[in-house]
Amino acid sequence: MYTGEWLNGRVAVSKTVGCVFESRLPCQIPPIPDREAEEFFYKVNMKEKKRVILYTDGACSGNPGAGGWGAILIFNGIERELSGGEAYTTNNRMELMAVIKGLEALKYPCTVEIYSDSAYTVNAFVNRWISSWEKNGWKKADGKSVMNVDLWQSLLRLTKTHEVEFKKVKGHADNEYNNRCDTLARSAIAKDSK
Numbered sequence: 001m002y003t004g005e006w007l008n009g010r011v012a013v014s015k016t017v018g019c020v021f022e023s024r025l026p027c028q029i030p031p032i033p034d035r036e037a038e039e040f041f042y043k044v045n046m047k048e049k050k051r052v053i054l055y056t057d058g059a060c061s062g063n064p065g066a067g068g069w070g071a072i073l074i075f076n077g078i079e080r081e082l083s084g085g086e087a088y089t090t091n092n093r094m095e096l097m098a099v100i101k102g103l104e105a106l107k108y109p110c111t112v113e114i115y116s117d118s119a120y121t122v123n124a125f126v127n128r129w130i131s132s133w134e135k136n137g138w139k140k141a142d143g144k145s146v147m148n149v150d151l152w153q154s155l156l157r158l159t160k161t162h163e164v165e166f167k168k169v170k171g172h173a174d175n176e177y178n179n180r181c182d183t184l185a186r187s188a189i190a191k192d193s194k
Contacts, residue, residue, distance in 0.1 A: 049109055051111045051113075053073070053075075053113050053115070054071060054114045055074075055177040056069070056116045057071075057117060057181035059185035063091050066085065067189060068185040069095070069097045070188065084097070084188055085188035093151060103158040109161050111165075112164045114164055114165065115177065121166070124152070125159070130152060133152065
């Protein structure tokens with residue numbers, strides 16, 4: 001399930017118990033090596049999904065060119081930064097990759113508020129374009145093929161695991177987490193272009 005709204009500014013971090021990422025942090029849930037057993041344990045023992053905030057951004061030096069993505073997961077006052085990049089990619093691919101990698105880092109199905117400055121990413125869910133694309137064999141309304149189908153399909157699978165809500169933030173403005181994600185993404189470009 002996904003919903004969305006336009007938002008500018010910072011969001012307060014919800015306070016909950018336990019953790020859902022970063023294995024070095026104290027957790028109420030013991031690690032279970034088998035993914036199926038882990039999911040079963042979650043369904044039996046967890047009454048409600050943990051609430052996580054995910055900030056994301058992507059960047060590209062040239063478009064296409066070297067690219068990077070950055071993500072910040074926030075849960076129970078704990079923040080975890082993620083980043084990575086590719087030698088030859090596009091800005092839109094990096095925007096999508098940031099969301100994908102952030103959601104993939106979660107150990108259990110969660111309720112996730114996703115904040116992105118990418119209208120490309122947010123509008124696909126808020127305006128339900130992605131549902132139409134999937135139904136139409138990954139074709140847009142004009143009959144042209146959807147770009148970045150591999151990433152859209154990965155992201156769509158993740159939104160079926162997690163309950164997500166996409167929110168648009170203004171890029172390069174006063175949102176400290178969006179600005180930090182931009183820094184992470186640009187740093188990843190510098191690392192991958194060496």
